[in-house]
Amino acid sequence: MSKDIRIKKGLEIKLKGKAEKEISVASRSKVFAINPSNFQGIIPKLTVKVGDKIMAGEPLFFSKKNEDIKFTSPVSGEIIEINRGAKRKILDIKIAADAIDSYKDFGIKNLSELTSDEVKAQLLASGCWPFIKQRPYDVVANPTDQPKAIFVSAFSSAPLATDDSFALENEQVAFQTGIDALRKLTTGKVHLSVDGTTNSFFNNTKGVEIHQVFGVHPAGNVGVQIHFINPINRGERVWVINPQDVAIIGRLFLQGKFDATRIIALAGSEVTKPKYFKTILGADVNALINENVPNANVRVISGNVLTGTNISTNKFLGFYDNLISVIPEGNHYEFLGWHPFIGNNKLSINRAFFSWLTPNKEYNLDTNLNGEERAFVVTGEMEKVMPMDIYPMQLLKATMANNIEKMENLGIYEVAPEDFALVEFVSTSKIEAQEIIRRGLDLMVEEVG
Amino acid sequence: MNFLRKQLDKIKPNFDKGGKFEKYAPVYFAFDTFMFVPNHTTKMGAHVRDGNDLKRLMYVVVLALLPALFFGMWNVGYQHFSQLPNPTDDPNYIFPFMDVFMFGALKVIPMVIVSYVVGLGIEFIFAIIRGHEVNEGYLVTGMLIPLIMPIDLPLWMLALSVVFAVVIGKEVFGGTGMNIMNPALIARAFAFFSYAPFMSGDKVWVADASTIDGVSGETILGTLASNNAQSYSVMEMFMGYIPGSIGETSILMILIGAALLIFTGVASWRIMLSSVIGAAVMGLIFNAWGVNALMQFPWWQHLLVGGLAFGIVFMATDPVTAAQTNAGKWIYGFLIGIFAIMIRVFNGAYPEGIMLAILLMNVFAPTIDHYVIERNIKRRNKRLVKNLKAA
Numbered sequence: 001m002s003k004d005i006r007i008k009k010g011l012e013i014k015l016k017g018k019a020e021k022e023i024s025v026a027s028r029s030k031v032f033a034i035n036p037s038n039f040q041g042i043i044p045k046l047t048v049k050v051g052d053k054i055m056a057g058e059p060l061f062f063s064k065k066n067e068d069i070k071f072t073s074p075v076s077g078e079i080i081e082i083n084r085g086a087k088r089k090i091l092d093i094k095i096a097a098d099a100i101d102s103y104k105d106f107g108i109k110n111l112s113e114l115t116s117d118e119v120k121a122q123l124l125a126s127g128c129w130p131f132i133k134q135r136p137y138d139v140v141a142n143p144t145d146q147p148k149a150i151f152v153s154a155f156s157s158a159p160l161a162t163d164d165s166f167a168l169e170n171e172q173v174a175f176q177t178g179i180d181a182l183r184k185l186t187t188g189k190v191h192l193s194v195d196g197t198t199n200s201f202f203n204n205t206k207g208v209e210i211h212q213v214f215g216v217h218p219a220g221n222v223g224v225q226i227h228f229i230n231p232i233n234r235g236e237r238v239w240v241i242n243p244q245d246v247a248i249i250g251r252l253f254l255q256g257k258f259d260a261t262r263i264i265a266l267a268g269s270e271v272t273k274p275k276y277f278k279t280i281l282g283a284d285v286n287a288l289i290n291e292n293v294p295n296a297n298v299r300v301i302s303g304n305v306l307t308g309t310n311i312s313t314n315k316f317l318g319f320y321d322n323l324i325s326v327i328p329e330g331n332h333y334e335f336l337g338w339h340p341f342i343g344n345n346k347l348s349i350n351r352a353f354f355s356w357l358t359p360n361k362e363y364n365l366d367t368n369l370n371g372e373e374r375a376f377v378v379t380g381e382m383e384k385v386m387p388m389d390i391y392p393m394q395l396l397k398a399t400m401a402n403n404i405e406k407m408e409n410l411g412i413y414e415v416a417p418e419d420f421a422l423v424e425f426v427s428t429s430k431i432e433a434q435e436i437i438r439r440g441l442d443l444m445v446e447e448v449g
Numbered sequence: 450m451n452f453l454r455k456q457l458d459k460i461k462p463n464f465d466k467g468g469k470f471e472k473y474a475p476v477y478f479a480f481d482t483f484m485f486v487p488n489h490t491t492k493m494g495a496h497v498r499d500g501n502d503l504k505r506l507m508y509v510v511v512l513a514l515l516p517a518l519f520f521g522m523w524n525v526g527y528q529h530f531s532q533l534p535n536p537t538d539d540p541n542y543i544f545p546f547m548d549v550f551m552f553g554a555l556k557v558i559p560m561v562i563v564s565y566v567v568g569l570g571i572e573f574i575f576a577i578i579r580g581h582e583v584n585e586g587y588l589v590t591g592m593l594i595p596l597i598m599p600i601d602l603p604l605w606m607l608a609l610s611v612v613f614a615v616v617i618g619k620e621v622f623g624g625t626g627m628n629i630m631n632p633a634l635i636a637r638a639f640a641f642f643s644y645a646p647f648m649s650g651d652k653v654w655v656a657d658a659s660t661i662d663g664v665s666g667e668t669i670l671g672t673l674a675s676n677n678a679q680s681y682s683v684m685e686m687f688m689g690y691i692p693g694s695i696g697e698t699s700i701l702m703i704l705i706g707a708a709l710l711i712f713t714g715v716a717s718w719r720i721m722l723s724s725v726i727g728a729a730v731m732g733l734i735f736n737a738w739g740v741n742a743l744m745q746f747p748w749w750q751h752l753l754v755g756g757l758a759f760g761i762v763f764m765a766t767d768p769v770t771a772a773q774t775n776a777g778k779w780i781y782g783f784l785i786g787i788f789a790i791m792i793r794v795f796n797g798a799y800p801e802g803i804m805l806a807i808l809l810m811n812v813f814a815p816t817i818d819h820y821v822i823e824r825n826i827k828r829r830n831k832r833l834v835k836n837l838k839a840a
Contacts, residue, residue: 013497159497233833299496306495327497330490333454337486338504340512340713346500351713352509353500369489371502372482372582375626378506379773380717391774391822409826417494424495428506429626434494 004196005228007215009387011349011422013159015305015327016362019265019274021166026277028099029284032075033092033316034060038309039130040438041139041445044071044090052079057104057126057258060093068143072127074260074282076102092316095282103257111180111253119184123249126258130319131245132185135226135238137441138416147239149188149230152179154202154243155195155213157220158304158421160267160274162322164243165200167263167276172201174250181249182241183207193225202243218387223419227388232413244322264317268305268326269364270298279317285324286315293326299367301325306421307434330368338371346370349384349426374429382433385422388414392423396433399440404447407440417441457481475576479583507585509715513706514592514763518557520702521695525553525600528692529656532664553600556656557695560595563604567611568594575620586625586632586769587615593633593763596696597756597804598640599653606644610636630811631770634760634804641804649799654692666692669754670793670801673742686753697759707762716766719775720782724761727786728752735794743794757789760803770811774821781817785810 036044043064048054055076063069073095081094106126111119120143123129132150134141141147154164168175182190189209194202196212203210211229218224222240232238241249244262251259260281267274271292279285289300301308302318305325309318317324337343344354347363355361382392390411398406417434424433463469464477481487482504491498526549535542568591569583576583594611618635619628641648651667652658658666669691672679681691689699697703710716732748739745752758765771765785772781785806792802799805 015497231832233829233836236836299490301496305497308496310496325496331488333485333488335454335485338483338502338508340505340509343500348500350499350501350506350715352505352715355500365497367490367496368486368498369491370498370500371486371504372489374503374582374584375624377503377586377626377769379768379771380775380778381714383775389825389828391825393773394818394822409829410822411825411829421495425497426499426501428499428501428503430498430502432494 005193005211005213005215005219005225007213007219007224007387009384010157010216010218011385011426012157012216013306013347013365013425014360014362015159015267016269016364017267017271017274017326018160018362019162019267019276021163021276023167023263023276023278026279026283026285026288028097029279029287030097031080031284032073032077032095032097032280032282033284033314034071034073034095034282034319035092035316036061036071036090038319039071039140040133041137041442042069042071042130046082046090046093048079048082048093050079050082053077054079054095055104056101056260057106059127060095061090063140066142066144068124069129069140070124070127071130072104072258074258074280092314103259106252106256106258108256109253111177111184114184116184119181122252123181126252128245128249128252128258131248132239132241135223135240135416136232136236136413137445138418138438139441139445141239142237145237147186147188147237150182150186150190150239150241151193151222151226151229152182152191152208152241152243152246153193153220153222153225154200155193155220156304157217158306159217160265160323160325161220161304162263162265162276164322165195165198165202167265167322168243168247169201171247171250174247174254175201175243176205176250177253178246178248178250179205179208181253182239182246185239191225191229193220193222193229195220215387218385218419218422221416221419223414223416224387227414234408234413236413242320242322245320262317262322264321265323266292266326267323268301270295270326270328281317281319281321283317284315285311285317288324289315289326295328297329297331298326299329301327305365306425307418328364328366330366330370332368334368349381350428369430371428371430373431376429376431378428381426381428382423385426386419388419390414392420392433396420396423396431396436399436402440402443404444407444408448412437412440412444453484457484472577475581475583476573479573479576482582503585504588506715507588509713510589510710510763511592513709513715514589514596514696516702516705517596517696517699517759518561518592520689520699521596522553522557523550524689524698525556525656525695526550527553527690528600528654528666529553529661532655532658532661532666552656556600557595559604560598560602560607560695561592563608564594564611565591567608568615571612571615571620575624579624581624584625586619590614590619590632590636594636597633597637597694597759599648600656600695601653601658602640602644602647606640606647609643610640613639626769628769630808631764631767634764634808634811637804638808641799654694668692668801670743673746676742678742683750683753686750691754693754694756694759697756700753700758703758703762710762710766716762717768717771717778719778720766720771720785721761723779723782724765724786724789725752727783728757728761728790729786730783731787731790735790751790751793755793755801756803757801760789760807761785765807765810770814772814772817772821774818777814777817777821780821781810781814784813
């Protein structure tokens with residue numbers, strides 16, 4: 001049974017440099033890094049030290065709050081660096097990879113014979129657990145919770161997004177197996193939202209409720225889909241996971257190993273030939289960038305341009321990411337650049353540019369803020385890109401004021417920072433909406449839990 | 450432009466932290482960012498951003514005001530010369546266009562300059578005291594204030610009104626984005642209640658009225674309020690060949706500005722439309738009642754005269770002081786229309802109601818929003834209760 005979702009409020013940001021559907025194998029990175037800041041809500045406790053030899057699937061650290069949640073190495077090799085920042089916070093753990101991975105054996109399992117607890121134990125031991133995130137709060141899921149449902153968005157509507165139906169074409173069995181594993185984790189349903197405009201193998205997935213989603217970004221955001229399928233109320237928990245990570249879980253049960261291979265898109269206007277590459281999460285992408293990006297004044301982003309992480313100085317593929325975006329840095333001045341109807345190479349929801357004349361144009365946007373940060377002035381613009389039944393500006397203000405009751409009332413449980421990415425994009429006053437929501441969610445975790 | 454950029458970069462260190470003129474950094478940066486959109490890049494969150502910023506937005510509003518400004522200059526001259534005796538024998542003689550326009554321009558431009566110099570001066574002082582950037586809000590306010598004043602208002606009164614509006618109307622609340630009431634209307638209200646003889650009557654709408662014998666330059670609403678029949682044609686009202694505040698008379702020019710604002714998405718069409726509907730509804734009610742000249746004045750002509758159109762397009766839509774939710778904007782606008790006409794008709798002492806209507810609704814806008822948002826909260830809580838019952 002499928003239920004259609006149509007998203008009208010939002011914005012399609014069309015950028016130059018979409019990846020061609022062609023997969024190359026990236027030359028194997030010599031170094032891999034795991035960055036604990038990828039994991040919201042986790043305080044890491046190390047189990048390795050520099051010089052340790054490690055197999056793929058062996059733990060690097062675990063969560064201080066729950067020792068069962070382990071974070072394992074994506075490759076086999078030797079720990080070469082553990083970088084710490086202020087207050088000895090672990091910045092990253094670097095592993096010099098062996099030429100060929102040796103995997104820790106978790107044993108091939110037949111899912112139909114496993115109980116829910118056995119599936120959980122397998123996911124926790126192998127380091128697959130952190131792929132599962134919890135809403136509300138957008139943090140790593142807590143294995144002792146009972147989620148009311150699990151949601152998978154099979155597509156992304158973000159700029160330059162990776163097409164996972166293409167990336168997983170040869171992993172259909174693993175994907176289905178991963179879904180079967182997820183079904184063991186909830187007494188509720190597993191929801192799979194697919195792009196309504198195309199028909200891919202995702203539509204044939206068994207054991208899930210399929211939802212056809214149509215419309216503009218953020219249609220592909222799982223939070224938006226949850227809002228329309230089965231919204232989160234106070235006290236409820238749902239889990240979400242990315243499709244490629246479902247396949248990694250599938251491989252765990254099919255092959256008995258933590259095989260963190262990803263098909264990533266290397267995209268963006270600065271990439272000479274944008275296309276897909278086969279690599280492993282945590283990989284050092286420096287070589288890949290050097291081969292494909294001629295310019296130096298660029299920003300390298302792990303993830304999409306709206307929600308990704310700036311990795312220009314430390315180029316490692318993030319734990320959850322399946323995309324590397326490369327766009328020009330915008331560190332230049334523009335003479336009288338604020339004047340209406342000039343600078344029409346910029347995208348705006350506001351028609352004080354002539355760009356509205358060319359709705360299908362692909363833009364070459366850079367990282368210039370296009371102005372300065374100001375107090376909230378304009379109203380109504382955020383609502384244009386917020387498809388949920390939520391007042392974005394009022395929620396932001398309540399969050400800035402740390403007014404927990406108001407945040408609850410205005411729907412903080414239903415949102416993740418990524419759902420405010422477009423709000424942040426359109427904001428005339430250049431409000432850092434995602435950061436505000438993240439801080440608000442952290443406050444809620446602390447105060448409400 | 451490289452030369453200018455280089456010069457700016459050369460003096461910039463003086464204003465940076467630890468520099469000689471660190472305290473005056475807001476002044477430097479106001480100029481620098483006016484000349485050049487700065488090289489600031491995104492630090493967190495979305496790596497790309499919409500091209501729009503507050504400067505561009507405010508400047509679009511200023512552009513939208515220009516037709517009304519230029520027409521106002523001409524009309525100031527026209528209202529003046531039409532009071533003069535015909536200098537020739539030709540009964541169809543019209544004063545040369547440039548004479549008329551230049552006369553008005555020389556009257557209006559000093560007012561615009563005073564408004565900007567005084568207002569921006571205060572903004573800069575506050576920016577320096579508070580150590581924040583100069584906000585762009587005054588670019589619009591500074592243009593609005595002269596346009597809603599009578600032409601014969603002495604410049605020092607204008608200056609005082611600006612001081613009151615910027616300090617009490619805006620800066621005490623924390624500056625642009627924080628104020629509760631529209632600063633331009635605060636300036637007008639200040640002038641109106643402090644210098645009433647200069648703000649109404651049949652002399653103030655004609656420039657240099659004291660030098661002319663037998664001036665009869667009463668506004669249409671003023672004439673109607675004293676229960677006399679007014680003599681202007683509908684065409685004159687629409688085109689704006691009538692006495693009134695500098696920028697408010699020409700519906701045509703205001704519509705051009707409104708079109709730009711709505712087209713670019715800068716101002717809310719919801720507020721404009723609902724205000725017009727509100728005013729029309731109230732006008733119809735009074736037409737049905739019809740006991741005096743103002744009540745009998747056809748409802749659609751009510752829309753054409755006085756400051757109603759100007760207020761609706763340029764001041765009711767101020768996003769900071771208007772309702773912020775879309776549903777709230779409909780209610781807010783509708784009530785502005787209702788109250789504007791109601792005050793017009795009921796308050797004999799003050800024939801134009803749009804100013805007070807907008808100020809009143811500015812105060813009520815947060816309340817309107819509160820109830821709109823309360824509905825959203827109720828929906829959410831209902832869902833929660835339903836779920837708890839089901840569980």
